[in-house]
Amino acid sequence: MNPDTWTVPRIRALKGKQRFACLTAYDYPTARMVDRSGVPLILVGDSLGANVLGFESSLPVTMEHMLHHAAAVVRGVEQAVVVADMPYMSFQVSVSRAVENAGRFIQAAGVDAVKLEGGQVRVPTIAALVDNGIPVLSHIGLTPQSIREMGGYRVQGRSAESADQLIADACAVADAGSFAVVLECVPPQLGEKITESISVPTIGIGAGPACDAQILVLSDLLGLTEGHVPKFARQYATLAVDIQNAVQSYVADVVSGAFPAPEHTYSPDA
Numbered sequence: 519m520n521p522d523t524w525t526v527p528r529i530r531a532l533k534g535k536q537r538f539a540c541l542t543a544y545d546y547p548t549a550r551m552v553d554r555s556g557v558p559l560i561l562v563g564d565s566l567g568a569n570v571l572g573f574e575s576s577l578p579v580t581m582e583h584m585l586h587h588a589a590a591v592v593r594g595v596e597q598a599v600v601v602a603d604m605p606y607m608s609f610q611v612s613v614s615r616a617v618e619n620a621g622r623f624i625q626a627a628g629v630d631a632v633k634l635e636g637g638q639v640r641v642p643t644i645a646a647l648v649d650n651g652i653p654v655l656s657h658i659g660l661t662p663q664s665i666r667e668m669g670g671y672r673v674q675g676r677s678a679e680s681a682d683q684l685i686a687d688a689c690a691v692a693d694a695g696s697f698a699v700v701l702e703c704v705p706p707q708l709g710e711k712i713t714e715s716i717s718v719p720t721i722g723i724g725a726g727p728a729c730d731a732q733i734l735v736l737s738d739l740l741g742l743t744e745g746h747v748p749k750f751a752r753q754y755a756t757l758a759v760d761i762q763n764a765v766q767s768y769v770a771d772v773v774s775g776a777f778p779a780p781e782h783t784y785s786p787d788a
């Protein structure tokens with residue numbers, strides 16, 4: 519095996535030793551670029567619903583959408599562990615449905631692991647997936663598939679009661695066999711407490727600097743998002759503006775006749 523290849527056990531072993539960065543990717547070219555940056559884990563998030571497919575949330579995203587994008591990402595990745603997000607209603611209905619759908623991600627798309635939202639309530643599902651050889655990344659805190667129940671995209675764990683529940687959730691999913699836990703939108707003190715309470719890496723998104731790892735949505739990092747940028751994201755580029763400027767320059771060049779220039783045309787001679 520290439521020594522640069524990441525595996526689930528290698529990622530789990532980073533706990534307490536080395537902080538690491540994770541990113542989402544949704545297609546072949548961006549997956550290649552992200553993979554070459556050396557990140558250990560690439561998530562094909564159901565955030566592709568809003569970032570790629572034009573949906574208002576992740577709720578309309580289906581297994582078919584996810585399989586299509588996950589397979590493209592896998593084709594672009596040589597080193598990172600690729601994790602596919604289990605979309606809404608692909609794992610909630612029954613444990614056997616969850617195992618079947620997770621198995622499709624492994625067999626048909628070739629991913630290394632799946633992610634699923636939920637804490638204690640998901641323990642039987644996580645245990646069944648792990649028993650079937652499918653590594654699981656858990657996701658607690660703000661879980662976007664539950665926005666209806668949460669009343670929107672709200673910071674979680676602000677009250678003592680909900681903080682205690684999230685600590686119990688993190689311990690339960692880690693004990694059930696999850697190899698890491700995504701913590702979304704919780705106060706940094708709680709992010710730290712959960713990180714200290716479990717023996718697998720926490721991967722924070724809006725959960726403070728004490729988490730073992732951080733994850734961002736690639737579109738937020740690259741400035742591809744034209745609308746609201748979440749408070750937890752840092753934009754490292756402004757590609758939406760750059761793309762729009764490039765397209766406008768091309769359109770203007772075609773209209774003025776500046777493009778195509780002689781160097782873009784073929785000579786009649788062979």
Ligand code: KIV
Pocket residue numbers: 542561562563564565566603657700723733734735
């Ligand atoms: O869908 C997604 O991209 C996610 C990350 C924000 C963790 O769940």
